[in-house]
Amino acid sequence: MKAITPRAATVRRLLALLLSHAVLMTGAVFMLLPLVFMAVTSIKPPAEVFEATFRLWPRTFYGLENFQAALKTAPLFHFLLNGVIVCGGILIVQLIVAIPCAYALAKLEFPGKPVLFALVVLGLCIPVQAPALPLYIAFAQLGVLNTYFSMMAPFFLSVFAVFLFRQFFKSYPDEIIHAARLDGVGEFEIVWRIVVPSAWPAIAAFSVFSIVAHWNDLYWPLIVVSDAKLATPPLGMMFFADSEVGSNYGALAAGAAIITAPLVLAFLLARRRFIAGITMTGIK
Amino acid sequence: MSAIATAPARAARPVPRRWVESLAGIGFATPAFVLLVLTNIAPLIALAILSFTDYEMGAVDINSVGAANFSKALHDPVIRRSLGNTFLYVAIVVPASVLLSLLVAILVHRRTRSRGFYEVVYFLPVTTTLIAMATMWQFLLHPQLGPINAVLTSLGFNRVAFLSEPSLVLPTLAAIGVWQLVGFNMVLFLAGLSAIPRDLYEAAEVDGASHPIDRFLRVTWPLLGPTTMFVTVTTFITAFKIFDTVAVMTRGGPMGSSMTLLYAVYLEGFQYFHLSYAATLTLIFLAFTLVFSVTQTFFLDRRVHY
Numbered sequence: 001m002k003a004i005t006p007r008a009a010t011v012r013r014l015l016a017l018l019l020s021h022a023v024l025m026t027g028a029v030f031m032l033l034p035l036v037f038m039a040v041t042s043i044k045p046p047a048e049v050f051e052a053t054f055r056l057w058p059r060t061f062y063g064l065e066n067f068q069a070a071l072k073t074a075p076l077f078h079f080l081l082n083g084v085i086v087c088g089g090i091l092i093v094q095l096i097v098a099i100p101c102a103y104a105l106a107k108l109e110f111p112g113k114p115v116l117f118a119l120v121v122l123g124l125c126i127p128v129q130a131p132a133l134p135l136y137i138a139f140a141q142l143g144v145l146n147t148y149f150s151m152m153a154p155f156f157l158s159v160f161a162v163f164l165f166r167q168f169f170k171s172y173p174d175e176i177i178h179a180a181r182l183d184g185v186g187e188f189e190i191v192w193r194i195v196v197p198s199a200w201p202a203i204a205a206f207s208v209f210s211i212v213a214h215w216n217d218l219y220w221p222l223i224v225v226s227d228a229k230l231a232t233p234p235l236g237m238m239f240f241a242d243s244e245v246g247s248n249y250g251a252l253a254a255g256a257a258i259i260t261a262p263l264v265l266a267f268l269l270a271r272r273r274f275i276a277g278i279t280m281t282g283i284k
Numbered sequence: 285m286s287a288i289a290t291a292p293a294r295a296a297r298p299v300p301r302r303w304v305e306s307l308a309g310i311g312f313a314t315p316a317f318v319l320l321v322l323t324n325i326a327p328l329i330a331l332a333i334l335s336f337t338d339y340e341m342g343a344v345d346i347n348s349v350g351a352a353n354f355s356k357a358l359h360d361p362v363i364r365r366s367l368g369n370t371f372l373y374v375a376i377v378v379p380a381s382v383l384l385s386l387l388v389a390i391l392v393h394r395r396t397r398s399r400g401f402y403e404v405v406y407f408l409p410v411t412t413t414l415i416a417m418a419t420m421w422q423f424l425l426h427p428q429l430g431p432i433n434a435v436l437t438s439l440g441f442n443r444v445a446f447l448s449e450p451s452l453v454l455p456t457l458a459a460i461g462v463w464q465l466v467g468f469n470m471v472l473f474l475a476g477l478s479a480i481p482r483d484l485y486e487a488a489e490v491d492g493a494s495h496p497i498d499r500f501l502r503v504t505w506p507l508l509g510p511t512t513m514f515v516t517v518t519t520f521i522t523a524f525k526i527f528d529t530v531a532v533m534t535r536g537g538p539m540g541s542s543m544t545l546l547y548a549v550y551l552e553g554f555q556y557f558h559l560s561y562a563a564t565l566t567l568i569f570l571a572f573t574l575v576f577s578v579t580q581t582f583f584l585d586r587r588v589h590y
Contacts, residue, residue: 023391024398028406031406031409034417034424035417100313101316109302109306110310113309116313119325124584125577125580127521127570129527129546131327131331137559159320187312212410218527219546234413237415249429252423259416263412267411274411275403278472
């Protein structure tokens with residue numbers, strides 16, 4: 001092995017550091033490109049948007065006009081509200097349904113348990129797009145297309161939530177459950193008042209996963225909703241981009257910014273929760 | 285009468301514990317089971333039955349047509365094209381996003397002060413609504429008005445019609461797919477990297493692996509094996525389901541050159557309402573994803589443990 005002088009080693013370390021930052025920064029530019037572009041376009045007047053030479057910062061601030069134009073063309077805040085209703089509704093039912101089932105699979109003996117677990121694992125392999133067609137036909141027959149219910153119902157059961165919570169509950173100490181039973185605490189209370197509070201990390205992780213997935217989902221809302229009043233943010237964005245504002249790029253960017261902001265802000269505020277959630281769930 | 289009679293009896297001799305447990309178990313599992321049947325099992329059975337019929341939206345009668353839908357799909361040029369396009373898209377997105385995210389994760393993992401910054405920047409695209417970002421990409425890539433072409437022409441290159449040139453449209457969509465996936469995969473790789481004990485690197489160094497590439501090949505790569513496998517399979521499934529960017533940016537065009545399988549399923553089922561044919565296509569779509577989702581589930585089973 002060659003002897004390396006301390007000085008040469010320092011130089012090498014610095015070079016390596018410089019190189020890795022150069023690589024990471026190049027990637028970072030690519031990552032931020034559409035976001036930065038959206039931000040600056042949303043505050044540019046039309047004349048500057050269409051200039052031949054690209055300038056990052058606008059000379060005249062036109063943000064107010066663009067955001068006003070965007071909000072006048074489409075009920076963007078209403079889309080966000082729809083997103084909150086749909087994601088919130090889905091998540092609440094998912095938790096209410098999956099938690100007891102996961103507890104039963106983890107801690108209770110009951111007939112049909114192995115079959116149910118096999119079905120849950122099988123369900124993990126089925127993409128949501130597979131049952132979409134029969135569900136659509138059923139919803140059309142029932143006359144519930146274009147309702148919040150039709151947007152939420154297919155996702156009420158998350159086999160993934162059952163699977164994740166079951167794994168989590170399995171490691172919950174049996175002694176505590178036995179002690180609670182001896183004290184006369186019912187199974188229902190054991191689940192919701194004793195076990196659930198300890199499963200907070202898994203519940204938070206799943207919530208992040210569920211909200212990110214359904215907030216950004218386009219496929220299912222596109223199928224069941226044609227009424228713009230019910231559009232979730234991605235669907236609303238699609239209607240919005242197709243509308244006459246489509247050629248007014250400043251307003252389009254302003255609209256995109258309004259649609260994108262809630263989840264991005266939530267991520268920036270709760271970065272660790274998001275990353276922990278993705279690490280724990282690891283599946284989109 | 286019986287209520288009065290049994291109440292003291294129950295207090296004296298409690299119902300066997302086993303029964304209570306079974307009852308509670310069934311009670312807790314029933315809502316999930318009913319929903320599983322309604323939203324997954326029954327629709328899949330209906331899908332299988334539909335695919336052997338000629339059912340269309342609004343049709344009064346329904347006839348069995350055997351495997352006619354399957355042979356139609358097999359010879360349908362649109363479906364063949366969309367399958368080929370989907371595979372090409374997957375063939376670009378999977379290796380590119382897995383390798384790039386591995387590189388980024390390794391570089392980010394060593395940073396101390398700037399780690400948080402890079403994590404946020406690379407993860408941001410995951411949280412953005414892809415439809416909104418697709419609109420921005422469309423503008424960025426615009427042949428006349430887009431800044432990317434402005435940069436290209438100022439550097440002396442010709443203008444590139446990223447989304448209207450048939451040979452370029454899929455690679456362009458793939459680049460956007462990679463853009464969206466890198467941060468997600470990076471987070472998974474970072475978790476894998478922090479699980480590697482530090483002393484293994486020191487041991488490798490003692491053994492003569494002093495160069496970073498040696499250390500990577502001897503320690504990082506083998507120990508990241510399961511993570512890499514998991515990330516690859518997950519990325520495959522996501523990439524195979526490409527829909528959003530096609531629906532917003534190209535609608536399968538120009539001339540079918542960005543038609544993908546899920547988009548074809550969507551058009552047949554929910555735009556043309558050829559329900560039985562769409563059911564057949566969904567089954568084909570399911571067959572391809574199943575291979576990978578079964579692998580993924582196997583990994584999930586081993587990954588998630590506390």
